[in-house]
Amino acid sequence: MGLLSDLIKTMLQQIRHWRARDLRFLGLVALTGVLIALHLDAGLRLASQAGSGWRTLDLDVLQQRIETGELRDREADWYHRATDEETGGLEVKP
Secondary structure (H helix, E strand, C coil), X not given: CHHHXXXXXXXXXXXHCCCHHHHHHHHHHHHHHHXXXXXXXXXXXXXXXXXXXXXXXXXXXXXXXXXXXXXXXXXXXXXXXXXXXXXXXXXXXX
């Protein structure tokens, strides 16, 4: 417990010695973080709207397909092995 209290005291002493430029920099970093969070939130809201082009999973249907075994031992519809034309003749290991 003594180590933690010493650490907190040291941190508070360091904060007292901050200068205005340090506080401005810290404010800039915090503002940047808030702007990034707002941008990501707005993007997620747009993606969740109907007709946005983003796919959403129907979790009930997915769970039902998993339980019935319909998705077991089956490759995805879009999956195919890479051809020589796609790899430029390089050997691709699975």
